[in-house]
Amino acid sequence: MNLLLLEESDFVSDARVVISGRRLSHVTDIHQASIGDTLRVGRVNGLMGAGVIQVLDTHQMVLDVTLTETPPVSLPLTVLLSLPRPKMLKRSLQTMTAMGVKRIVLMNSYRVEKSFWQSPWLAENKLREQLVLGLEQARDTLLPEVVFEKRFKPFVEDRLPAMLQGKRGLVAHPGDSGRYCPRQLTEEIVLAIGPEGGFIPYEVEKLEACGFERIHLGSRILRVENAIPVLISKLFD
Amino acid sequence: MNLLLLEESDFVSDARVVISGRRLSHVTDIHQASIGDTLRVGRVNGLMGAGVIQVLDTHQMVLDVTLTETPPVSLPLTVLLSLPRPKMLKRSLQTMTAMGVKRIVLMNSYRVEKSFWQSPWLAENKLREQLVLGLEQARDTLLPEVVFEKRFKPFVEDRLPAMLQGKRGLVAHPGDSGRYCPRQLTEEIVLAIGPEGGFIPYEVEKLEACGFERIHLGSRILRVENAIPVLISKLFD
Incomplete structure (x- = not known):
């Protein structure tokens, strides 16, 4: 603290x-x-x-x-995070908060286990505890907003286009396709991160159809808990 | 896996x-x-x-x-990590291994709790388990070397100068002094990372006397488990 x-x-x-x-x-x-x-x-x-x-x-x-x-500056970043398992969710929320993310969408995707949506850690007060720990760690006061999107297709088709308006969409997806993660950006970014095992091809295509660009971090595949700080620290150096 | x-x-x-x-x-x-x-x-x-x-x-x-x-390229990096608490040690070893670190020195410093050195996770086979998990995660085969330095002063005075020969030493230390973390380096680096709560001033001075430069990551203070991937991804982008 x-x-x-x-x-x-x-x-x-x-x-x-x-x-x-x-x-x-x-x-x-x-x-x-x-x-x-x-x-x-x-x-x-x-x-x-x-x-x-x-x-x-x-x-x-x-x-x-x-x-x-005044509290430290926030990142011009919205993270769309495929709901991780509860232990990793807690750490990921703390990490994103500590690094200055202020808009977090916890979303469903094919490889998210259904049981994760039943986690008691998704209760509003439990989520807030993790955000508070992140703020205390990083010396910040601005609580991030956390939103749930429990259905991938309606979210990406109906709400994501408006959320992406005026911003640049990036989807982190290991593999040979896509470009290496861009660095030192200054524009508003919406960054989609898949679950352990990654997005399925259909999901990447839906995000691309919505305007997202595929990016990767090289041949080494990182766990979500490491991919989050690595992506953020490269994008906003 | x-x-x-x-x-x-x-x-x-x-x-x-x-x-x-x-x-x-x-x-x-x-x-x-x-x-x-x-x-x-x-x-x-x-x-x-x-x-x-x-x-x-x-x-x-x-x-x-x-x-x-052939396995993916390794980083030209030696990490001197102040021994973290056992749970964080496990994650840190996996993270460093997954990111391509091949030389890890687990060292003592003032704010390392003495009990951490008694952890069963420091047994050779237990350490190796974490390294293997990191290699399996990142698709690599080269096991890092892990060395213990249980006394700060003899290590820094007697062995660190030789280890630093021909390399650039950086000590990550939050605060206003020092420069912002350099990026996209290509030379061999020795990176010292403090415990939770940081190095004490005496330790930073000893490292500086040995040739290390102070670097920081801005006003947001990160937990060791996040500072590791952030530092590595900035230094070797």
Whole structure:
């Protein structure tokens, strides 16, 4: 936790917050902070700054906060991620959030196991926990938006064209076809990432028909959890 | 498993292997392969090619193999990784191996918890399991070399200067000092990566005294498991 993220409900006045639970434990156990210490804080979807510990006991921590800094810039990127298995979903959400992605579409594709859609980790509060961990890691405050698209064809045919309007669509697909991942882009990108095993040819063709370009990362095939940071760091260097 | 990695002990003749255990289960359960199917195979530290299934039952699989392709190129990179917690170590080893790193030094630093050095995952056969998973993922056959350096100062003072000879040393260290991670390098690199919480200033200074340059990845602080693929994909684009 490189930033203590403050929820609206933590504020008892404009400049004072009261913290308990997981964040209190982290500050006492990991940071081993004391009264008078200054912590880096940020308000969800708001400014960042410093918080000075006024009260600290086993039940609560009271901080006086000064919030003046804007959060780091976001990436001009929407990720369409084929729903990964729950453990990988959690890590992927944290990674994307930490790297500055603000629009995430969790979508279905042929090789997504149906059971993944039943995961308790898709509940709104569970998803939000992962996003918060990503923000705390990267010192950011802007929560990404996460959308579900449980049916591939209606999504790609009916909603994706509007989402792609004015943006460049890229579909990451291992293999000889397509070009090597472009680098240091500045335009708005919509990046589609397949499940373990990849998109099936029909899906790549549907995305191409919608205007997406095929890209790859060379002959080494990476797991989704590594492909995400590698693709993002090449696209927006 | 995008490549079936063949051990020396699998070969019953130059062109025939017998497989059992984990790999057999994977081929039957995940790939759902049958007699006559062709699998992508590679000999540990040797050539890659195709294997045709001759026999397949619950106990064993017999393949006739033709090995003619060289494995993908390795990175001109040695990674000095501060020993991460066991779960992250496993993932980091797989990631580095999948991305083509062939020399890995697991080293101590101040913020490495002493207990991490007691992990059963540091046993030679356990480490090798992770490397094999990385090779199978990326379709490579060349096992990385993994070395332990359990004491920071003697390592950096006595052995690192020779290791750095003719190479460029970079130490990834978040913060305002140092330059942004360089890209598309072609020279031999030795890259030092700190533990969660980073190197302490003394350690960065010792590495700098040895000839290392400080680099960073911007204001967003990434977890080690993400910093590894991001650094590698920027350095060797």
